[in-house]
Amino acid sequence: MTGVVGALVEAWDELRIHRLRVLLALIGVAVAVAAITAVTAAVDMLSQAMREQNERDSGRSVTLQVNAWPATAEAASTDTEAIAAQYDLALERYGIEYSSRTLYSPVPVRFPDGTRGVDMQAVDPDLGVINRIVPVQGRWFVDQDVDAFAPMLVVNEAFMQSLGLSDLSTHPTVLIGDTDPVRATIIGVTAQRWTGEMPSAFWLYDQFERWWHVDPQMGQPAPTLAVWVPTDQADALSERLARDVQLAAPGWQVDVYDNRMNGMSGLDGATRWIGLGFGVFALLLGGLGLVNISLVTVRYRIREIGIRRSFGATSARIFFGVMLESVVATLVAGFVGVAIAVAGLKAVPFDRLFGSALQDTPPFPVSAALVGLGAALAV
Structure with missing residues (x-):
């Protein structure tokens, strides 16, 4: 133990004596470690942004969709x-x-320039959680709005x-509405999803049943x-939901779909490997400078090494000391x-880069810091 501590102290003294040389050598390493750490963390944030964008369209993992429609005219x-x-x-x-x-149902809406049919989606308040719907103005529905x-x-x-x-x-x-319209209050506004998007709206399913009627033959x-369930229960619940609804509606076709086959896991893996490859390449470039200066330094320290050998220092002790300087x-x-x-x-505005703010911003990953420190030691 004393030998290890002594070697560490000796290595630190050598760094103090040759700090200019060490500083020049380590600039590249520090930049490379910053690059690999930042890339690892940025890939996590990018994966989270892609996951949230996917969940806005198909629901969180795992979301089951139970669909039923008549299989016969009767x-x-x-x-x-x-x-x-x-x-x-x-x-x-x-x-x-x-x-x-x-x-989904088209509903006539009276705009200043005339009445137009608008695609309106009758939902329950939980859809805001399932599909990560966050209005840019106002608010989303709450349970009390039903009344x-x-x-x-x-x-x-x-x-x-x-x-x-x-x-x-x-x-x-x-x-x-058309012949018997009702006045509705706008409580929230969602962001535009794409250029040229047509007017659309959400309203509560219970209010839809109270104030609007859709002919089943026309819509x-x-x-x-839609239900958000634990991943390990998705398969069992899919079978049970399909069975229960089928028993309640003879003559209807009932299907249950889930959103697990969306390719997100493969995409996450691809971005992670690309980011890791970029970081390793940057680290190798940074390490070349350190290796080059270390080799040149050893040549100029041959005399010093000879003096230390004459005082009884072993080859292993000298090698260990030089290596610890680099470590x-x-x-x-x-x-x-x-x-x-x-x-x-x-300092990076990820909300602008990703097009929307992350709802569940991942903390700076400890794994990224450990990868950076481990890479520095490996060099």
Whole structure:
């Protein structure tokens, strides 16, 4: 133990004496470690951004979609209340925490330039959690909104532009319906998803049933049920949900789909390997400078090494001391590189780069710092 401590102290003294040489050698290592650490952390953030974007379209992992439609002409005339009741029973039976009924329907909306049909989606409040829906203005639905005396809408920016409005400061309302319209209150605005997006809106399923009626022959025959379930229970729940709904609706075709086959795992792995390859390449470039200067330094220290041998120092002790100089130096450079990476990532506006702010921003990964320090020691 005394020998190891002595070698470390000796290595530190050598670094102090030759600090200019060491500083020049370690600049490249520090930059390379900062690069590999930042890339590792950035890949985690990129993966999270891609995951959240995918979940906005298909729901969190794992989301099951229960679809039912009549398989025969006789079944088409069947009331869908039995299916809705079975949905409620299944949610209670299996203890599913997050669920939402979903039904699409065009609804006439009275804009300043005339009445137009708008694609409206009747949902439950939990869809905001399942699909990560966060309005850029206002708010999303809460359970208490179901009992409101007038329907509430969460619309997109194109809907607001059609009303000639830019924000919710005037507490806007709009008439929806044709022969017997009802005035709805706009409580939230979602961001525009793509250029040229048409006006659309969400409203609560219970309010949809109260104030609007859709002919099953003209639209979606029954609502879709979306449920967010644990990954290890997805397969079993898929079979049970399909069986239960099928028993409640004879003559209907019932299918359950999940969002696991979306290629995200392979995409995450690809970006991680690309980022790691970039970081390793940067580290090799940074390490070349240190190796080059170390080799040149050993040539100039031949006389010093000879003197130490004459005083009884063994070859192993000399080799160990020279090696520890590099280890201690690169470890210091590793800490500096990690600090640079942390500061740099905090200054990067990822919400602008990714197009939207991350809801679940991952903390700076400890694995990235460990990779950086481990790479520095390896050099």
